[in-house]
Amino acid sequence: MSDLPHFGSNFLWGVSTAAYQIEGAVDEDGRGRSIWDEFSHSPGRTKDGDTGDVACDHYHRYRDDVALLADLGVDAYRFSISWPRIQPDGVTVEPRGLDFYDRLVDALLERGIEPSATLFHWDSPQALEASGGWENRDIAERFAQYAHVVGERLADRVTRWFTLNETVVFTLLGHGNGIHAPGKELGFGALQVAWHQLLAHGRAVQALRAAGASQVGPANNHTQVRPVDDSDETRDAAHLFDLVYNRAFLDPILLGTWPLAGIVDPVAHDGDLGVIAQPIDFLGVNSYNPQYIAAAAPGGEVPFDQVVPDGFELNDFGWPIIPEGFTQMLVGLKETYGDALPPILITENGGAFNEAPGPDGRVRDQRRIDYTAAHLAALRGAMDAGVDVRGYFHWSLMDNFEWAEGYSQRFGMTYVDYATQQRIPKDSFAWYRSLIAAQHGR
Template identity: 85%
Template sequence: MSDVPHFGGDFLWGVSTASYQIEGAVDADGRGPSIWDQFSHTPGRTLGGDTGDAACEHYRRYGDDVALMADLGVDAYRFSIAWPRIQPDGSGVESRGLDFYDRLVDTLLEHGIEPSATLFHWDSPLALEAAGGWENRAITDAFANYAHVVGERLADRVTRWFTLNETVIFTLLGHGIGVHAPGKELGFDAMQVAWHQLLAHGKAVQALRAAGATLVGPANNHTQVRPIDDSPETLDAAALFDLVYNRAFLDPILTGTWPLAGIVDPVVEDADLAIISEPVDFLGINSYNPQYIAAAPPGSAVPFDMVTPEGLEYNDFGWPILPDGFTQMLVDLRERYGDALPPILITENGGAFNEEPDAGGRVRDQRRIDYTAAHLAALHEAMDAGVDVRGYFHWSFMDNFEWAEGYSQRFGLTYVDYDTQERIPKDSFHWYRQLIAAQKGRR
């Protein structure tokens, strides 16, 4: 694979998914409803009224899916555990839910794939939402209990643990502007939700370590912030966006500080930052594109404007394709945090390229191949500049329920026919398999 630099024999190659996006079986084996079940069944919330009721039926088809991952040749699989399968009402234990992840983990190990589990990828038990959800500080103790329950069952076999996924997106889209579950429009008051997620992260780190987990860290979305021009107003807006989007979700963990002090001040207790800043073994970074920022227009309720310049290449979701932003985002993190920055795992990177099977059943998604190759080259540039990156998980292993966009956007290396549940490895799947084999020195 001459178009991708060599990353070394110890570099980790993987794929990622999330429970609500692929599992289906939303009422199987005692699973309780989640906030995404309620949200997706609320008219007007998702494109076409799509829900995750069936998704990719991974709950029943996981054996075939793991066999396909083994054929892909990945070292590791990052999946998320559905909290309402384990604690349908937010407490107690549903053993059948734990049994499923037991089977999944054992199947992965049988195929030589390292289980890499995320405790929370946005599907809170609906019962906890009724008690205030992530606005209620009590959820942090509920989450710690959940982490303990799962860790006690699986920590002996799960290689690495991710606490919460993309606290920034869950905060801003789910609680700030309401376009994701639970659909709240709190504006900047949503930063209290952010604080509770950070605190839940710290408590989960403690609970997982007590259960025997050895490798633990968060996974968050980060972006390079690009001012659209160099006017003072735009530069101020971009700096504030960087604080809200990037630093608010990382400074507390890595430096024990709250970067929005005096701007947005959540209700906190004295020991919170000490818990939040529990040492972690790695930092999971999800990143897809840089974000352009302009000064807020007159009368705006938000003090910055997220813009999409003309003349760029975009994927089918409308996200710009700018690999150099991937490099710079990572270099910026290294420069900002220095020795406080732990080793990095790229836990999500990919794009929506919606090619369908041709008459012969082949999915020719060359655009995904080009995107991935360019971003891997950009990743290698960051590593050459001194950023310690240990692995790359492609998003996603297969097409899935893409949240508010329903089934309209396809991120997968594997095509899913949602009517028949047939899996079709795309051209990108075969390319990634050849890439991994070449990187590992396999024939």
């Protein structure tokens, strides 16, 4: 590990997962149906008709998975809480759901691992979707009540809280083009959904603080935006994409402003921005690769085109591997927001590398190791340039249900045999364990 830079003894090392992607047990202990249950059971919505009904069976195997985390040597584990496990109908509290996360949190603490909980990772109760879901402003209040319930139960033991995960992806893929649940195709009308998520974030920050939570922030997806050429049309398209993808989900929180004013204006009430701009303790940043943007072709549905650039290695999802874009994205955040930018935690970074066990049972995922090492070096470069980054959570602890791609893409440092639920730590697992130990001087 001597070839990797040192991040300091207080730097936080972790991994991330999400409830619907790993838990399974969708009909147990009173859990209600989520929008992803509904979506994945709709024909043609997911690859091969895959669902999260069983996933990694983490609900039953969480103690084994906590043992994996302890073996990995992480400081913290970022997991998400299933809203329909806590409020099956979006209103009524199910004690058995709270009990499960009680057990998980206690198991983590017993192993010296900091519980880092995400309130919402895309699996809202289907019962709320039936009344408009995230298009309905009332969901922000429902979410605040949910945050209050969970905070009252767990805030005394959960180290840090993430309110909503990747509001931009949930907005654009779930409500803009319908690729993800709930499968709506609202185009730019989806930015009303974005506004309601931002409002829910602010209300959740208030609720968590009232419950005693001391470390609270969002987990946003951010990307460096690169125009494919220097034409005015392309630069205008890239600028608009940056506003829609990055700034619409950060300016309201950090600056109390809406960057698309006069372009797309959501229906807002007086005081909304004040609620959204609650002080946060950190900014969670999920990032995988830059986005290359071209001007839209005539007749296009949106005024920009996302393109895959030539000349770069791709992961198995088809995403380009461009570590320097990681540095430039983080430096760009610092340049844009200055003193308004709180300390950053990298809450997701990784790639789909689909290596399977060899004849000896070993999973040689050198490409994941190379990707992670390069991005950690890029992260150190951003820190050296003055960006205040306090921790890194790799995506993901284990292979899991990869949303619309089902089980076809593997992001984990642990291989999951879905037929047997056997967990096989990959070469990257051993590499990351050694990295963490070396960083902490162990």
